[in-house]
Amino acid sequence: MLADDQQGVLLHAIYDTFSNWSCRFSFACHKGCATCCTQSVTMTTLEGQGIRTYLAAQGRIAELAGPAFLPSLAERSIRLTTNGFVAAHLRGEEVEEPAEWDLRPCPFLADNACTIYAVRPFGCRLFASLTPCAESGAADMPPGYLTASTILLQYIEHLNQNGRWGTLVEILGGLAGEGRADGFGVPTAPIPGFLMAPEERRVVEPLIDDLFQQEINGKRFDQWLAGARP
Numbered sequence: 001m002l003a004d005d006q007q008g009v010l011l012h013a014i015y016d017t018f019s020n021w022s023c024r025f026s027f028a029c030h031k032g033c034a035t036c037c038t039q040s041v042t043m044t045t046l047e048g049q050g051i052r053t054y055l056a057a058q059g060r061i062a063e064l065a066g067p068a069f070l071p072s073l074a075e076r077s078i079r080l081t082t083n084g085f086v087a088a089h090l091r092g093e094e095v096e097e098p099a100e101w102d103l104r105p106c107p108f109l110a111d112n113a114c115t116i117y118a119v120r121p122f123g124c125r126l127f128a129s130l131t132p133c134a135e136s137g138a139a140d141m142p143p144g145y146l147t148a149s150t151i152l153l154q155y156i157e158h159l160n161q162n163g164r165w166g167t168l169v170e171i172l173g174g175l176a177g178e179g180r181a182d183g184f185g186v187p188t189a190p191i192p193g194f195l196m197a198p199e200e201r202r203v204v205e206p207l208i209d210d211l212f213q214q215e216i217n218g219k220r221f222d223q224w225l226a227g228a229r230p
Contacts, residue, residue, distance in 0.1 A: 144203030
């Protein structure tokens with residue numbers, strides 16, 4: 001089992017590797033474009049703890065006690081984690097999508113800009129579009145980009161052993177009221193495999209190879225990943 005601080009180091013290795021890889025694409029995204037910044041963004045408690053630390057350092061931790069971070073159980077529409085979703089598909093099961101997404105603006109938006117940008121979760125970092133999505137209503141991603149991003153989401157969940165997964169609002173609200181009777185989020189799960197089309201390999205594999213070869217505290221990333229769960 002990985003210590004919390006080691007999980008954090010590996011998380012940031014994923015962030016940095018993805019940033020270096022994704023800069024090859026000419027995305028239309030810019031500060032002030034906040035179409036994708038909704039309350040449907042998901043993350044792990046590992047990422048939530050990083051956000052809490054950041055808010056505390058800025059004297060903003062009280063924000064998490066606000067009504068925006070107290071969703072009711074009835075509002076929880078997402079029940080499968082990323083690895084749970086992939087596992088269901090690998091078993092040949094039909095996965096029911098939420099009837100509708102929560103498109104209310106993220107509580108951390110101010111004047112269409114993110115106020116926790118430095119510590120935003122990977123679910124935010126992966127959003128990108130080659131064309132302005134505000135015009136079309138959908139993101140235009142390069143071939144293989146979403147698959148690569150999903151694999152990294154799977155790694156993050158796998159690393160966060162004994163963690164929880166849910167929407168950003170639910171996870172941060174749950175961490176703020178840890179121990180409450182109704183609980184929060186759903187348990188993270190190990191990697192069951194991957195969903196990748198053969199033609200996507202040439203796009204995805206350079207990213208994964210670069211990440212796996214990184215040496216972190218005396219071990220390669222893939223070695224840390226293999227030992228993250230029993």
